Amino acid sequence: MNLVTPEIGLIFWTTLVFLILLFLLNKFAWKPILGAVKGREEAIDKALSAAEEAKEEIKKLEAKNQDLLAEARKERDELLNAARDTRDKIVSEAKETAKKESEKIISSAKAAIANDRKNAIAQMKEEIASLSVELAEKILKEQLKDDTKQKELVSKYVREINLN
Amino acid sequence: MRLINSLLLLSLSLFSVMPTLNAAEKEADNDETFDPTPMIMHHVMDSHEWHLWDVEDETGEVKEVTIPLPIILYHAGNLEFFMSSAFDHGRANVTKNGAEFTMYHDKIYFADENGGVTYNEDGEVVNDRPYDLSLTKNVVSMLMASALLLFLFIKVGQSYSKNGMKAPRGLTSFLEPLVVFVRDDIARPIIGEHQYERFIPFLLTAFFFIWINNLLGLVPFFPGGANVTGNISVTLVLAAFTFVITNINGNKHYWQHIFAMPGVPIFVLPIMIIVELVGLIVKPVALLIRLFANITAGHIIILSLISLIFIFKTIWISPVSVAFGLFMNVLELLVAALQAYIFTLLSALFIGGAVAEEH
Numbered sequence: 001m002n003l004v005t006p007e008i009g010l011i012f013w014t015t016l017v018f019l020i021l022l023f024l025l026n027k028f029a030w031k032p033i034l035g036a037v038k039g040r041e042e043a044i045d046k047a048l049s050a051a052e053e054a055k056e057e058i059k060k061l062e063a064k065n066q067d068l069l070a071e072a073r074k075e076r077d078e079l080l081n082a083a084r085d086t087r088d089k090i091v092s093e094a095k096e097t098a099k100k101e102s103e104k105i106i107s108s109a110k111a112a113i114a115n116d117r118k119n120a121i122a123q124m125k126e127e128i129a130s131l132s133v134e135l136a137e138k139i140l141k142e143q144l145k146d147d148t149k150q151k152e153l154v155s156k157y158v159r160e161i162n163l164n
Numbered sequence: 165m166r167l168i169n170s171l172l173l174l175s176l177s178l179f180s181v182m183p184t185l186n187a188a189e190k191e192a193d194n195d196e197t198f199d200p201t202p203m204i205m206h207h208v209m210d211s212h213e214w215h216l217w218d219v220e221d222e223t224g225e226v227k228e229v230t231i232p233l234p235i236i237l238y239h240a241g242n243l244e245f246f247m248s249s250a251f252d253h254g255r256a257n258v259t260k261n262g263a264e265f266t267m268y269h270d271k272i273y274f275a276d277e278n279g280g281v282t283y284n285e286d287g288e289v290v291n292d293r294p295y296d297l298s299l300t301k302n303v304v305s306m307l308m309a310s311a312l313l314l315f316l317f318i319k320v321g322q323s324y325s326k327n328g329m330k331a332p333r334g335l336t337s338f339l340e341p342l343v344v345f346v347r348d349d350i351a352r353p354i355i356g357e358h359q360y361e362r363f364i365p366f367l368l369t370a371f372f373f374i375w376i377n378n379l380l381g382l383v384p385f386f387p388g389g390a391n392v393t394g395n396i397s398v399t400l401v402l403a404a405f406t407f408v409i410t411n412i413n414g415n416k417h418y419w420q421h422i423f424a425m426p427g428v429p430i431f432v433l434p435i436m437i438i439v440e441l442v443g444l445i446v447k448p449v450a451l452l453i454r455l456f457a458n459i460t461a462g463h464i465i466i467l468s469l470i471s472l473i474f475i476f477k478t479i480w481i482s483p484v485s486v487a488f489g490l491f492m493n494v495l496e497l498l499v500a501a502l503q504a505y506i507f508t509l510l511s512a513l514f515i516g517g518a519v520a521e522e523h
Contacts, residue, residue, distance in 0.1 A: 002209060002269070003396070003460070009236075009296045010210060010397035013303040018401060021310050021373060026365040029317035033343050034364065036324035043329050 200471035208391045208463045211270045211301040212248040216386060228253050231386070233304055237272065239263055239294035248298070265294065272296050302398065305390030309376045317372070346371050350508050355516040363515050366409060370402060371508040378459060378500030382493060393503070394459035396452065403452035406511040411444070414518040447514055451507060458503050462496040 144150045214231035221227060232249035237260075244260045251258060251267040257275050258265045266275040273291035276282050281289045299307075316339065323336045332340045346368050351360040377392040392398055420426065422440040424433065469489045473482050 002271075003205065004456075006397040006400050007210060007296065007300075009298055010300065010302055010395060011401055012297055013299070014306065014398045014401040017303075017306055017310050018369070018373065018405065021313065022365060022369045024314055025317055025369050025372075028314075029321040030343070030365050030368050032321035032324050033317070033340060034347065036329070037340065037344055037347075040329050 198471070198474040198477070200468060200475065203471065204464055204467045206270075207389075207467055208394055208460050209270060210391075210395055210397075212251070212267065212272070212298055213253070214301050214304070214386060233301065234299045235272070236297040236299065237265065237294040238297060239274075244294075263294070266291075272298075301390045302392045302395055305380060305387070306377060306392050306398070308387050309380050309392070310373070312380075313372055313376055342372075343368060346508060350505075350512050354509070354512040355519065356521075359516075359519045362413075363409065363512070366405065367508050367512055370405070370511060371504050374402065374455065374507055375501055375504035378504060379497075381459060381463065382496050382500060391460060391463050393455055394463055396456045399452040399456040402455070402507065403448035406451060406514060407448040409511075410447075410514045410518045413515065415521075417520065418518045447510075451510055451514075455503055455507055458499060462492065462499055466492045466496070 144153070212235060213228075213233055216229045216231065218226050218228050230249075230253070232247040235244070235246050235248050235250075237244040240263075242261045242263075244263075244265075246258060246260065248267075250256065251265075254267045254270075257279055264275040264279065265272050266279065266281060267273075268281045268289060271289075271293070273281055273289060273293050276291060281291050284290050316335065320336045320339050323332070323334075327333065327336070331337075347360075347364060350371075351364050351367050354360075355363055374393055377398075380388040381391055381393060383389060422444065423437055425436050425440070428436050466489050469485045469492060472485050473479065
């Protein structure tokens with residue numbers, strides 16, 4: 001029966017010791033320990049979410065980079081296309097101009113040639129005319145050296161004229 | 165290394181039973197048949213002196229070697245302080261302020277006119293007792309355990325200001341998971357996310373107080389060997405703490421369930437109130453008996469196994485005693501932690517029931 005009879009002294013001391021222990025441990029052990037544990041847990045949570053955010057950020061950046069790259073590529077293609085167009089235009093324009101120029105040159109050359117020919121022909125005609133007059137003069141002079149012949153000819157012309 | 169360890173353990177466990185052996189031997193010499201009950205009872209009960217071993221002087225007289233402990237008595241407005249050695253292990257009476265005290269079976273009584281104790285027909289002592297506030301073996305053991313607890317945990321508490329948020333190291337890495345275990349596996353899930361923080365200090369203190377006292381009780385020689393958590397006064401106080409905390413924090417629903425159980429017909433309510441009130445008391449009583457009985461039983465079993473040697477009066481039974489004693493000691497090591505856990509768990513359960521919101 002002694003075994004299960006509480007003793008006032010032990011009850012008193014246990015209560016006192018436990019209360020003091022509760023106070024001291026709470027102040028110097030449980031609070032710092034649990035505070036630190038909580039702090040560490042929060043820090044870990046924070047670090048994890050920060051890492052998650054960073055990952056997200058990197059993904060976004062990557063997507064942005066991809067976009068930028070695609071845009072740059074597009075721009076390059078556009079530039080290239082524009083350059084090609086410009087080149088083609090310039091070339092075709094140059095061709096056109098050259099064609100026109102050449103046509104112009106050809107036509108002016110043709111005109112000059114025609115002119116020259118005309119002139120040459122006119123000159124030739126003149127030349128031929130004077131030559132023929134000279135020739136005729138010479139022939140006449142030859143034929144009309146003696147008077148008989150001159151008379152004969154005159155008579156002939158006269159006859160002829162009469163006949164008309 | 166392992167061999168050395170096991171040899172060390174074996175020799176320790178042998179050495180540890182030496183004081184008990186001596187005490188038992190003395191009785192074995194006197195009686196033809198050895199009765200282990202007084203020795204075991206003496207061990208599991210509180211004492212005013214810390215018994216170490218017995219010596220036999222040249223005259224053949226057996227004397228106890230003990231550490232005397234302070235006696236504090238209160239009677240009729242007087243407070244008496246003296247050392248327990250004044251009682252000479254119960255052989256002498258002490259007279260202070262006109263009152264004569266006598267110690268009988270480690271309890272202090274006012275001596276009767278013959279300077280002894282008087283029994284009634286049931287063999288019980290009928291003498292009056294002073295208020296005995298002595299620092300008994302259990303109190304001293306409890307104080308040492310508390311000092312150890314404070315030393316360990318204040319050290320851990322301070323390690324954070326040095327180490328900061330870094331991963332715990334050394335002692336902290338061992339004790340912090342235990343603290344977190346009590347928080348995350350006992351308090352938080354049972355009491356609930358919103359309320360548990362208020363009760364954490366009590367639960368943690370109770371858990372470690374019980375555990376360390378259980379463990380010290382398993383150490384067979386000084387400074388262990390006291391049966392602190394196997395003493396009904398200690399478990400009574402611990403259970404009373406749970407009881408008070410539970411009922412102080414009991415909310416409306418808790419009291420409603422006791423005095424006006426919803427959905428119960430009016431004429432049944434008086435019976436229900438009685439049942440609930442009994443339940444209110446039975447819960448902490450179960451708590452205190454469970455811890456007391458478990459720890460005391462462990463001590464009794466180990467001592468009984470050792471007593472086998474003296475009951476059979478042969479040294480050849482000692483391997484059996486030592487083997488079973490060792491087994492029981494290791495089992496008690498588990499029980500020490502388990503009972504601390506169960507006490508804390510049930511306390512949390514009672515508190516959780518008292519503060520739970522209605523759902």
